[in-house]
Amino acid sequence: MFTFTINEMEKVMYIIRNIFILLFFCSSLYAHDYENDSVFIDHPWMKIFENRGAGYFSLKNKSNQDIKIIAAKSNSIKSIEIHNIILENDVMKMRAVKDGITIPSGNTLEFKPKSYHLMFFGIEGMYHKDDMIDVQLIFENNMVIDVKFKVDDIKSSKHDHNH
Helix, strand or coil: CCCCCHHHHHHHHHHHHHHHHHHHHHHHHHCCEEECCCEEEEEEEEEEECCEEEEEEEEEECCCCCEEEEEEEECCEEEEEEEEEEEECCEEEEEECCCCEEECCCCEEEECCCCCEEEEEEECCCCCCCCEEEEEEEEHHHCEEEEEEEEEEEECCCCCCCC
8 A cells, every 4th residue: 555645645645737738738739720709620631742732621601501611821831722622534533613513511531532522732831741821711601711731741743632
């Protein structure tokens, strides 16, 4: 059986408290989500291929009405388009989504590889893994959410994403 003096117990409690504080702040450093009363955006991340990129995230509609994401923009990227991958004549094709995407109340839309995603064209500057790029997600009814896309991967690619 262990016995502690009051002074020793205070030291143990001090150490335990500091460990919890450290764990809380470390987990906050990796937290990467954004929200307001209507939407919750989880973990925006992107891959960069030379001066182009693809962005992914989870978008939850927390409101009691449908919402529609219609565009995205950034000061460090020439243009951003919403894209989807479709199967046409047994061939996977990437297509721009012209009129935005409606997310029904209470639903979540995953922007992920081989599905809906953002395409970034004309990325200005040199980015490295773990850098953050400021992007505004634009919704109908003038709702704008400022997010940061974390650069997860940088590759050189000969594949041309212009269509």
